[in-house]
Amino acid sequence: MKKHLVLVGGGHAHLTAIMKLRDYIDKGHRVTLISPSVYHYYSGMGPGMLSGLYEPAEIRFHVRKMAEARGASFMEDPVIRIDPAKRILILQSGTQVRYDVVSFNIGSGIRKDDIALSGGDVFPVKPIENLLRAREYILDVFKNRAAHILVAGGGPAGLEISANVWRLIHENGLTGRLTVLCGGRMLERFPDTARTIALKSLREQGITVLENVSLRSMKNGKATFTDGKTIACDVTFLATGTKPPSIFHESGLATGQDGGLLVNACLQSVSYPEIFGGGDCISLRDHPLPKVGVHAVRENSILYHNLYAMLEGGELMRYKPRKNYLLIFNLGNGRGLLWRQSFVTDGRAAFWLKNYIDRKFMRKYQVSGELDEK
Ligand SMILES: Cc1cc2nc3c(=O)[nH]c(=O)nc-3n(C[C@H](O)[C@H](O)[C@H](O)COP(=O)(O)OP(=O)(O)OC[C@H]3O[C@@H](n4cnc5c(N)ncnc54)[C@H](O)[C@@H]3O)c2cc1C
Numbered sequence: 001m002k003k004h005l006v007l008v009g010g011g012h013a014h015l016t017a018i019m020k021l022r023d024y025i026d027k028g029h030r031v032t033l034i035s036p037s038v039y040h041y042y043s044g045m046g047p048g049m050l051s052g053l054y055e056p057a058e059i060r061f062h063v064r065k066m067a068e069a070r071g072a073s074f075m076e077d078p079v080i081r082i083d084p085a086k087r088i089l090i091l092q093s094g095t096q097v098r099y100d101v102v103s104f105n106i107g108s109g110i111r112k113d114d115i116a117l118s119g120g121d122v123f124p125v126k127p128i129e130n131l132l133r134a135r136e137y138i139l140d141v142f143k144n145r146a147a148h149i150l151v152a153g154g155g156p157a158g159l160e161i162s163a164n165v166w167r168l169i170h171e172n173g174l175t176g177r178l179t180v181l182c183g184g185r186m187l188e189r190f191p192d193t194a195r196t197i198a199l200k201s202l203r204e205q206g207i208t209v210l211e212n213v214s215l216r217s218m219k220n221g222k223a224t225f226t227d228g229k230t231i232a233c234d235v236t237f238l239a240t241g242t243k244p245p246s247i248f249h250e251s252g253l254a255t256g257q258d259g260g261l262l263v264n265a266c267l268q269s270v271s272y273p274e275i276f277g278g279g280d281c282i283s284l285r286d287h288p289l290p291k292v293g294v295h296a297v298r299e300n301s302i303l304y305h306n307l308y309a310m311l312e313g314g315e316l317m318r319y320k321p322r323k324n325y326l327l328i329f330n331l332g333n334g335r336g337l338l339w340r341q342s343f344v345t346d347g348r349a350a351f352w353l354k355n356y357i358d359r360k361f362m363r364k365y366q367v368s369g370e371l372d373e374k
Helices: 012-019 021-025 041-051 063-068 129-141 154-170 192-204 293-298 299-311 348-365
Strands: 004-008 030-035 039-043 060-062 073-074 081-085 089-091 095-096 101-102 116-118 120-124 147-152 177-179 208-210 215-219 221-224 231-234 235-238 261-263 273-276 280-285 325-332 335-338 342-349
Touching: 004 012, 012 021, 012 063, 012 293, 012 299, 021 030, 021 060, 021 081, 021 299, 030 063, 030 147, 039 041, 039 261, 041 129, 041 154, 041 342, 041 348, 063 073, 063 342, 101 261, 101 299, 120 129, 147 154, 147 215, 147 231, 154 192, 154 235, 154 325, 192 335, 192 342, 215 235, 273 299, 293 299, 325 348, 335 348, 342 348
Parallel strands: 004 030, 004 101, 030 073, 101 273, 116 215, 120 235, 147 177, 147 235, 177 208, 261 280
Antiparallel strands: 039 060, 081 089, 089 095, 215 221, 221 231, 325 335, 335 342
């Protein structure tokens, strides 16, 4: 019997399935991609877009064109609830979509429950589109006055965002003061050598880095820290860590400790075998994964294969996460900070390598004339 495959979110883990949609459609199945936007932005180049190193068109995939060119339908409308018993997705517009097999790749949001926010210009660093809005806002508003900018979060995202805001300010002749609140220590989960390089690089850029202090509240341009200090602040970036969306829990699906869709090694929901997922929105049973794009990208071929096997029959493949992966952070000054297990180095070559890897990844999936939109 011919089936309806629905892909929810055109994120990093779905790119291979979208590229190879014809394999499902040629077997007579119907495929629909549902996403809040026609574009999916590649997070690895997001901070570089914030600073102006990359044009928006260079870092995004036109997932609508990608899907439609391969015979699928596209719906621009986020999924807000799942009725797994009836196999129905409920979209924000109220539209209901029936599925036989569904796969979720809807990413994660930024944790902000502990911060009282009212007024002021606050940009969570996900979705990546927020960085484009922040860039346009800063360039527009601070032509003639100094910008007081705060970055909450001392992890990789906080590091890259602050370094690239610095570049944005300096490349455009703006002035400003930049403060980073690390919560704990800068790059806490990384070796001391990486922490030292990151702190030195930010401080050389004139950025104030405060460790063991978090943002408690941001009210009408006044930021209050957990140590009681306050500063005036025009723009706040929230890079306070990620958490999967609440949709799975709210829809009665089994979730992991972090609230992500609980999946087995085949990236298949432990509650309903016709539900799959990949990337930041899942929680892999017995093996919690860090929320890094590397895993989302490596899950591509497994999801593509397992969705095919669910439609056509066949054995499911297992995702075997490797501990070993490479991360390179963009330090905003033409240099990169490279980390792989216990190996750490920095310099221009590290950034060159990051740029090379990122652009190669983009070339593979930018098949819909994205660069012509510049
Ligand atoms: C600033 C920054 C820099 C980063 N740099 C790196 C890096 O260099 N290397 C690295 O490995 N990791 C990096 N990360 C982590 C990385 O962003 C995530 O791990 C990665 O984006 C996960 O991919 P994903 O496809 O699961 O989610 P996402 O990239 O968030 O994609 C989710 C997709 O789902 C869509 N969607 C969302 N909600 C819905 C809905 N309700 N219905 C339908 N569709 C929906 C979205 O529009 C989006 O297209 C970075 C993160 C940040 C914040």
